[in-house]
Amino acid sequence: MDTFHLQRVKEAFCTGIVITTASGAHTPPQIMSFQ
Known part of the structure; x- marks a missing residue:
């Protein structure tokens, strides 16, 4: 399961990276929250 x-x-x-790259908005805080 792990x-x-x-x-x-x-x-x-x-x-999350793909969506961020596609939107052209580089916001690390959102990626960290998404993860």
Whole structure:
């Protein structure tokens, strides 16, 4: 379950980066909160 959770967190983090990059708004605080 720990590995599965880690995978979900990684996917969520990557998704947050993609959305942030796509919107052109570099806001680290939002990424940290999203993670």
